[in-house]
Amino acid sequence: MQSTLAIALCSLLVLPGLANSDDNLQQHEDFAVGGAFFQQPWVSAPASTTARDGLGPLFKANSCIACHVQHGRGHPPLTATEPFLSTIVKLSIPATTAEQLMVAKTLGVAPEPIYGDHLQPLGNKGLPGEATPRFSYTEVHGQFADGETYTLQQPKLHLDSLNYGAMHPDVQHSVRVAPALFGMGLLESIPAAEILANADPDDKNDDGISGKANQVWDIQQQQIVLGRFSWKANQPSIAQQSADAFRNDIGITNTRFPEQPCTAAQTDCHHLPDGGKPEIPDDLLDKVVFHVNAQRVPPRREVTDPQVLQGERLFKQSGCAACHIPTFPALAAQAHQPYSDLLLHDMGAGLADHRPDFAASGQEWRTPPLWGIGITAKLSGHTRFLHDGRARNLLEAILWHGGEAEPAKQNVLALNKPEREALLRFLNSL
Incomplete structure (x- = not known):
C-alpha cells in the first residue's frame, strides 16, 4: 500500500499567492517534514528519540494519523472489541460559578472537575487511563412515503472503569469522530465577512433557517473571533485546532497549550517525565499546520x-x-x-x-x-x-x-x- 505521506505529497495544494514563489521548494520541504510528524508515532519520555518523546502521560492516540487515517474522517468502533481510536469524548459541566464562567470564556466550556474537558482513555509509565468508552445502540424505525422502511441506530455512551473517581452528576458528554482534513486551508482563506453574510440568527427572512456564527477564543490573538473549524465551529484556526489536538489527544505540550491535561485529582500525572517544555516546538508545529493547511480537495x-x-x-x-x-x-x-x-x-x-x-x-x-x-x-x-x-x-x-x-x-x-x-x-x- 502506498504510504500516507506519499499520498499526501501527491495532494499538495500550493496556496494562493505562493504558486510562482521562489519559496516553492521550501514549501515542499516543510510539507514533507510536517507530514512526517503527522504520521510517525510519539514515544514516552525520556527516550533516545528526543524529537518525538513526550507522549502522554494521559492520551488517546500516539500520532495524528491514528485518528485521521489517510487524512480522512474517523469512525466509532465498528466491532465490540475495537477501541475509540478515531473518536473523542468531550466532557464538561454547566458553568454556574464565577470561576467556571471565566474558564468557559476562553475554553468554551467548564471542564469536568476530575477528568477535564477531554477524555484520555490511555496512560503510560503505569498511569491508568481515565476510562474506557463504548457505545450501545437502540434501533429507530421509519418509513419513506413510497412504503420502503428504514432503521437508524441511536448511540448511547458508556464510560467503563472510571479510574479517578465518579464524575460530576451533571457531566455533559459529546462524542465526535475525527473530521476529514482536505480543503482546510481553503476554508481558512474565506474572509470572515463572507461567512457572516450568510448568518441569520433571528431568521429575519422567515425561511426557517437561522444559521449563526460561533464566537470563540483565539489564543494567539487573545481575543474573541469567528469560529469555523470542528463540529461546533469551536476552533478559530488550523493552528489552534492542531495545537489542541497535540495536547489533548497525544499529550504533547506546545506554546499555545503549555500544560499537560492533568487535573488536580490526578496527582501522579503531574510527576511523570516530560519531553521538554514545550514538547513540540513552534517551528515543527508550524510545519504540521502547513501540512494540514495544504491538503488538496x-x-x-x-x-x-x-x-x-x-x-x-x-x-x-x-x-x-x-x-x-x-x-x-x-x-x-x-x-x-x-x-x-x-x-x-x-x-x-x-x-x-x-x-x-x-x-x-x-x-x-x-x-x-x-x-x-x-x-x-x-x-x-x-x-x-x-x-x-x-x-x-x-x-x-x-x-x-x-x-x-x-x-x-x-x-x-x-x-x-x-x-x-x-x-x-x-x-x-x-
Missing part, C-alpha cells in the same frame, strides 16, 4: 452523468443547499465546492449532545463541508457519518436531520426510490 467524479445532475437538482429542491451552500465568493475560482456555510444550525433533539460550546447550544452543529464525502469508503475504509459516526451511510445521515433541517428531511422522505438513488449518486460524486 479530492476531485469530483461523474459530474456530467445525467443521474448525478438529477441528484443535484433534487439536493437543491429539497432544501439541502440552504445550509450546505455550494461555495463562497472567495472560492468561486476553485474547481471544488465545499457545500457548507460553516455556520451553526439547530439540528433537533435527535442529534443533540446537550453540551454547549462557546455560543453553540447543545442542539447546534456546524454545517460540515461535503467535498470529498463520496470517497470516504475508499479513503477511510468505512461509510460512517455525522458527528458521532452513528449514520452507517449517507442516506441515514440525511434521515437523522431535524430542527432547521426537518423540512428538507421531509422532502427527502417524499422522494421515490429512483430519486433517492439520484440524490445519493450526486452526494457520492462530491
Whole structure:
C-alpha cells in the first residue's frame, strides 16, 4: 500500500499567492517534514528519540494519523472489541460559578472537575487511563412515503472503569469522530465577512433557517473571533485546532497549550517525565499546520452523468443547499465546492449532545463541508457519518436531520426510490 505521506505529497495544494514563489521548494520541504510528524508515532519520555518523546502521560492516540487515517474522517468502533481510536469524548459541566464562567470564556466550556474537558482513555509509565468508552445502540424505525422502511441506530455512551473517581452528576458528554482534513486551508482563506453574510440568527427572512456564527477564543490573538473549524465551529484556526489536538489527544505540550491535561485529582500525572517544555516546538508545529493547511480537495467524479445532475437538482429542491451552500465568493475560482456555510444550525433533539460550546447550544452543529464525502469508503475504509459516526451511510445521515433541517428531511422522505438513488449518486460524486 502506498504510504500516507506519499499520498499526501501527491495532494499538495500550493496556496494562493505562493504558486510562482521562489519559496516553492521550501514549501515542499516543510510539507514533507510536517507530514512526517503527522504520521510517525510519539514515544514516552525520556527516550533516545528526543524529537518525538513526550507522549502522554494521559492520551488517546500516539500520532495524528491514528485518528485521521489517510487524512480522512474517523469512525466509532465498528466491532465490540475495537477501541475509540478515531473518536473523542468531550466532557464538561454547566458553568454556574464565577470561576467556571471565566474558564468557559476562553475554553468554551467548564471542564469536568476530575477528568477535564477531554477524555484520555490511555496512560503510560503505569498511569491508568481515565476510562474506557463504548457505545450501545437502540434501533429507530421509519418509513419513506413510497412504503420502503428504514432503521437508524441511536448511540448511547458508556464510560467503563472510571479510574479517578465518579464524575460530576451533571457531566455533559459529546462524542465526535475525527473530521476529514482536505480543503482546510481553503476554508481558512474565506474572509470572515463572507461567512457572516450568510448568518441569520433571528431568521429575519422567515425561511426557517437561522444559521449563526460561533464566537470563540483565539489564543494567539487573545481575543474573541469567528469560529469555523470542528463540529461546533469551536476552533478559530488550523493552528489552534492542531495545537489542541497535540495536547489533548497525544499529550504533547506546545506554546499555545503549555500544560499537560492533568487535573488536580490526578496527582501522579503531574510527576511523570516530560519531553521538554514545550514538547513540540513552534517551528515543527508550524510545519504540521502547513501540512494540514495544504491538503488538496479530492476531485469530483461523474459530474456530467445525467443521474448525478438529477441528484443535484433534487439536493437543491429539497432544501439541502440552504445550509450546505455550494461555495463562497472567495472560492468561486476553485474547481471544488465545499457545500457548507460553516455556520451553526439547530439540528433537533435527535442529534443533540446537550453540551454547549462557546455560543453553540447543545442542539447546534456546524454545517460540515461535503467535498470529498463520496470517497470516504475508499479513503477511510468505512461509510460512517455525522458527528458521532452513528449514520452507517449517507442516506441515514440525511434521515437523522431535524430542527432547521426537518423540512428538507421531509422532502427527502417524499422522494421515490429512483430519486433517492439520484440524490445519493450526486452526494457520492462530491
